[in-house]
Amino acid sequence: NRMSNLIAAFVLALQSTPTTIPPPIACAGSNFSQFDFWIGEWDVYPNGTNTLIAHSKIEKLYGGCAIRENWMPLKGLGGGSLNSYDPETERWHQTWVGSAPGRVEFEGGYTGGNMVLTGMWANVNGPNQDALIRMIYSPQTDGSVRQHGEQSIDHGLTWTTSFDFIYRKRQTLSSKQAQ
Template sequence: MNIFLPIMALSAAMAQTPDGDYVNVCDSAPYTDFDFWVGDWVAIDYDSGVVQGVDRVEKIADGCAIHQDWTQLTDRYRTPGAPVRYFGESITAPINPPDGGWQQVWVNQGGGGAITLRGGLDADGTMVIATDEREASDGRFFRQVWYWDPLEEGRIHSWGEIQIRQADENGYSLTQVPWNLMYVPRADAPNLVTATENTE
């Protein structure tokens, strides 16, 4: 028996109005909560103004998920000897909507396995997702937290934190910020990106 057929039938039934017209549930919240990230972006270091990469973000699966395609334009994070610069992709989607929050799975070409983060919009409309806590080799505990804060001018402030605590601490006493970016629509910054994307 194909167990997917009943699931597909149930999903189709849930997406119909009483008169039989199809309604795409992914055209409304919570599936649209992260639509502000969708676009073709140039990512600039928030402090120095130096271009770091380009990020192409689009809706997939009939609007039910988000696909990210990141290309680093500097040698930061580049694996020694690698023929190309750092790049990676992610899939982000709601979990058990409407109240299950969001999940992202990120994978990059440098190995190390997938990174899974979960979270959702905070009270200010910022998307905040975090990994589960892990124990480091030195006995401390840490987690990664990633943020996307939409700004009024159509840009996004996005940054990541590594939050660290000692084994005997209840809260995180140390925070590192490995990346801090301003997302600018690529159409607004065409001269910021060179033609050497991921080739040097």
């Protein structure tokens, strides 16, 4: 009888314990996934060449609320960016910090299958030579991503290419051996 009382008490305790439901992911939804095509470990090449210039690791973090880039050039010092979608403004933001003092703030959005971010980069062309920088990230049919950077020194009236990179999925030793 004592055993059945203990079992009844245990069952009653289980029934009265509130079920813990995990909180929903705060940054879920299609808008938060617009830049996911950039996530991965990449080898980076100037467009049209097979000359490796950098590695880049792009990862989604913080419950899906941010995408972090770690830019690792083969020559020189690296940098990185933190990217996030703001549901209030419906805009994407990127903060770039590199090996030079200061940071660059970019803003933009997803349009036509591309991510387009623009920001004013102080001293990018030398002391007191600022430029408006526009970066267009485009997923390619072969799984790579093109990052085409343009600059304008006349507030967006004219644009010239400042960099044009292709991010190719990084080849691991085992994937190279399988080829």
